[in-house]
Amino acid sequence: MIESTLSVVEDVCRNVKCWKNGKMALRWTVTGLIEAEKLFKRIRGYRDLPLLIQALGRKKRGFQNIGEVA
Numbered sequence: 001m002i003e004s005t006l007s008v009v010e011d012v013c014r015n016v017k018c019w020k021n022g023k024m025a026l027r028w029t030v031t032g033l034i035e036a037e038k039l040f041k042r043i044r045g046y047r048d049l050p051l052l053i054q055a056l057g058r059k060k061r062g063f064q065n066i067g068e069v070a
Helices: 001-014 022-037 048-069
Strands: none
Touching: 001 022
């Protein structure tokens, strides 16, 4: 995933001939990331992520309570 993203950024930035300053380099990098984003696929079960976050929060609070009792 990361390699393919960086590959797209590299392809976009390959033809840039004049890098005037850091801001321009950042702009071209962001442009490459926006192009790479178009190729991203959704993770199966992404709609259930809020449920996972809630469950992990409950689990974390449970562990904190155990530490207080001991």
